[in-house]
Amino acid sequence: MASTAPDRPQPLFRRVRRAWADAPFVVPALAFAVLVFAWLGALDLDRPSEGNGTAILRAVFALAAGAAMAGARRLTRLHHPGAPCDVEVSEAAEDGALPPGADPIAWQDALDPRRRQLRHEAWGMPVALVLVVGLAVLVPRSSAPLPVAYVAFLALFVPYAASQMVTRPRRRDSVDALLVPLQERALAEEGERAGWAAPSPDNSVPPAAG
Numbered sequence: 001m002a003s004t005a006p007d008r009p010q011p012l013f014r015r016v017r018r019a020w021a022d023a024p025f026v027v028p029a030l031a032f033a034v035l036v037f038a039w040l041g042a043l044d045l046d047r048p049s050e051g052n053g054t055a056i057l058r059a060v061f062a063l064a065a066g067a068a069m070a071g072a073r074r075l076t077r078l079h080h081p082g083a084p085c086d087v088e089v090s091e092a093a094e095d096g097a098l099p100p101g102a103d104p105i106a107w108q109d110a111l112d113p114r115r116r117q118l119r120h121e122a123w124g125m126p127v128a129l130v131l132v133v134g135l136a137v138l139v140p141r142s143s144a145p146l147p148v149a150y151v152a153f154l155a156l157f158v159p160y161a162a163s164q165m166v167t168r169p170r171r172r173d174s175v176d177a178l179l180v181p182l183q184e185r186a187l188a189e190e191g192e193r194a195g196w197a198a199p200s201p202d203n204s205v206p207p208a209a210g
Contacts, residue, residue, distance in 0.1 A: 033066030093174040
């Protein structure tokens, strides 16, 4: 798949985000599979251990889950091939402007789901954070220390969740700054079309007398 990255130099975090979005299917599938495999190992879901058989079963499940998660990320592109991708929406919100030649209808259709996502994030991210931290405290384990994989996951997820909660209002306002003018323009155009009343039969031009 050809990269949609702009020609001008971009910050490092944008290049990384673009590379992840444009990566071949196998890359996100394997990345998700590794996370699922580590998650299963951290929770010790296979107690009591059954040796290599359990590890193989866990790996198969992780690969299937990784493929499903990566496939879900690609479904939107298949259903909306010409719509702005998530990376383009994020960059437009960060820049505070739509790219040149942007289609207002396509961008409104792309910004609406991002606005709903941010609205759900207001309660979803705190709930996820409580669940992840709660599992580390409440789930009984076969060994006293917390698994290293789970500690590493906490070290990454907790700062990420905290940053998402702190920056959510700013990201929401950035999306609204792009979405609201598009909505107002669509409403104005709809009102103009509704105001164009069809001519009534009484106003029709009478036929010329023969």
